[in-house]
Amino acid sequence: MQNAKRQHQSEHSPAAGGIPQFFAFRFTPFALRNRLKSPSPAAIAGFRTGLRQFSSTYIHIYAFVVPPCPAQNPAISRRRRLFRRFLNGFTPLETMMTKRNPSHSPFGANKKFLTGFTLIETIVVIAVIGMIGTFAIASFTNSRRIRDLTASGQNMLSVLGVAQSHALAGDSSLPWGVRLEPSRFTLFSGSSFAGSTMTTVYNLPAGVEIANVTLAGGGTDVLFRRLDGRTGNTGTFVVRIAASPGQTFPITIDASGRTYRTGTAPVLTGTRVADTRHRNFTLGWSIEDSITMTLTFSNPPGADVVVPVVMTPVTPRATYDWSGTTVVGGVPQVLRLHALSITGSNTVLSADRDCRKNTKKLVIAIDAKTIATYEANCTTVTVGAFGGTISEP
Numbered sequence: 001m002q003n004a005k006r007q008h009q010s011e012h013s014p015a016a017g018g019i020p021q022f023f024a025f026r027f028t029p030f031a032l033r034n035r036l037k038s039p040s041p042a043a044i045a046g047f048r049t050g051l052r053q054f055s056s057t058y059i060h061i062y063a064f065v066v067p068p069c070p071a072q073n074p075a076i077s078r079r080r081r082l083f084r085r086f087l088n089g090f091t092p093l094e095t096m097m098t099k100r101n102p103s104h105s106p107f108g109a110n111k112k113f114l115t116g117f118t119l120i121e122t123i124v125v126i127a128v129i130g131m132i133g134t135f136a137i138a139s140f141t142n143s144r145r146i147r148d149l150t151a152s153g154q155n156m157l158s159v160l161g162v163a164q165s166h167a168l169a170g171d172s173s174l175p176w177g178v179r180l181e182p183s184r185f186t187l188f189s190g191s192s193f194a195g196s197t198m199t200t201v202y203n204l205p206a207g208v209e210i211a212n213v214t215l216a217g218g219g220t221d222v223l224f225r226r227l228d229g230r231t232g233n234t235g236t237f238v239v240r241i242a243a244s245p246g247q248t249f250p251i252t253i254d255a256s257g258r259t260y261r262t263g264t265a266p267v268l269t270g271t272r273v274a275d276t277r278h279r280n281f282t283l284g285w286s287i288e289d290s291i292t293m294t295l296t297f298s299n300p301p302g303a304d305v306v307v308p309v310v311m312t313p314v315t316p317r318a319t320y321d322w323s324g325t326t327v328v329g330g331v332p333q334v335l336r337l338h339a340l341s342i343t344g345s346n347t348v349l350s351a352d353r354d355c356r357k358n359t360k361k362l363v364i365a366i367d368a369k370t371i372a373t374y375e376a377n378c379t380t381v382t383v384g385a386f387g388g389t390i391s392e393p
Helices: 002-011 041-054 072-089 119-169
Strands: 174-179 184-187 199-203 208-215 222-225 235-241 244-253 260-261 276-282 292-297 305-310 321-330 332-344 347-354 362-366 369-374 381-383 389-391
Touching: 002 119, 041 362, 119 174, 119 184, 119 208, 119 235, 119 244, 119 260, 174 208, 174 389, 208 244, 292 332, 305 321, 347 369, 381 389
Parallel strands: none
Antiparallel strands: 174 184, 174 222, 184 199, 208 235, 235 244, 244 260, 276 347, 276 389, 292 305, 292 362, 321 332, 332 347, 362 369, 369 381
């Protein structure tokens, strides 16, 4: 009986030209489904070679051969039914088994249950990963745009502050300003951008732009006045993301020269414009050959305090800048006098006097020529006989 069974199996093996009647494997391509129902010996040998190649790449394909047996064998009929169900629906291996009755498994009751993923499951997982990746990329791009927008807005505020600082300091004896353009902004010195010889360009990141510029007097230049830092170009504009106009960094410029993000106006902590008094005197004569500047401080009921100052550099001079502190009645008096321009026939002299640091009446004279008299209240200034005309910068 055993010899007859071995002979029956050998006759139907692939080497003997037999045709196996049953295959079970992990994934069944559609193109091979019908061919496997009646395979030829050559197809079987080629398919086994393919199985070995797939296995080497970790695609688990399982195959087993069941030689023909009597039709009345219930185990063979059950296996064929399970295999037919597998082909028709790409059913995963685990559905081919009944856990309550392990003997129904085509691998035998004593074999370990093999699990894996079906083709549909794999496709679904790949699709989900793709969707998550798409959302992640979109979120990263948006966060980068917001970062560039915020950095550009802060940089803009910083450059506007630098322009005002240069103007307050009287650098180059010129006003300072910032020109606004869609893709960049430019720091410049001078009363106009067109005539400026000193500029610094700041380019905006790709995708960020300046828009909705609304300034008093029109135009796109914000100009800060020399010495007091005020501006007549009040207004607003926005730094925004070009692809998303709703994402903006709005900026406001007020008359005092303050620049800030709209809606976040800084609280004033002092009265710089009211306390620090800047006066310009257009003398109508030149100090290029002058020798002595005299400061006379009143100190009632005591005697006046007279401070002679030797003027430098030596004559003929093209510049003049003096600053110092004089103690009068135990109270320091701080003053700065400097020439904005000196020519052979005229001089523009600027006096900086902070009311918080000056409480005494002061008379300023050069070579006994009275330029101006400051009262003790600091705000009242009288032009002397040689003071020319007075103006506030």
